[in-house]
Amino acid sequence: MMAVGFFGCCGAMRESQCVLGSFFTCLLVIFAAEVTTGVFAFIGKGVAIRHVQTMYEEAYNDYLKDRGKGNGTLVTFHSAFQCCGKESPEQVQPTCPKELLGHKNCIDEIETIISVKLQLIGIVGIGIAGLTIFGMIFSMVLCCAIRNSRDVI
Numbered sequence: 001m002m003a004v005g006f007f008g009c010c011g012a013m014r015e016s017q018c019v020l021g022s023f024f025t026c027l028l029v030i031f032a033a034e035v036t037t038g039v040f041a042f043i044g045k046g047v048a049i050r051h052v053q054t055m056y057e058e059a060y061n062d063y064l065k066d067r068g069k070g071n072g073t074l075v076t077f078h079s080a081f082q083c084c085g086k087e088s089p090e091q092v093q094p095t096c097p098k099e100l101l102g103h104k105n106c107i108d109e110i111e112t113i114i115s116v117k118l119q120l121i122g123i124v125g126i127g128i129a130g131l132t133i134f135g136m137i138f139s140m141v142l143c144c145a146i147r148n149s150r151d152v153i
Contacts, residue, residue, distance in 0.1 A: 004030070008135075012142060020143040027136045034129035041122030049114050053107055060085075060106075063092060071095065083109040 004026045011019035059073040074095045078084055083106035084096035 008139065011139070015146045017143050017146055020139050020146070024136055024139045024143070027132055027139065031129055031132045031136065034125050034132060038122045038125035038129060041118045041125060045115060045118045048118060049111050052110050052114060056106055056110060057086075060092065063095065067094075077106060077110075081106055081109045081113055 004023065007019050007023035007026060010016070011021075011023050055073075056077050059071055059077060063071040063074050074092060078092075078095055078100075079097050081104075082097060082100060083104040084100055085092045085103070086105060086107055089096055089103050
């Protein structure tokens, strides 16, 4: 980000079309990455949810096979999503958060939380991409103004 800012500032101060063109190119690459992230957050939401749910079910089944060794992954899932178990919390009660009141199905909680978070990431990514478009427009306007002022002289 510092390099991109450097291209923008130096290009504007030195009135260099080459450096402003580099700034525009960097902004274009950043714009493409932001749009890709935003689109993935909206379209790839189902895949991400299924992947995390599968990871939870593997940790859950591993814990049920050998309760004696414990399972740090299951404890992390339960504390991060503030849930306990799948259908009932009795089988995995030792791994559940102490402050959890009532029963929350982890499969449902994973879907709800990831859906909300990915939607937020998508909205923020597309919003920042909109700001990046303004940066690209202003850099090209400045580049054209520099070229036109040199043609006059």
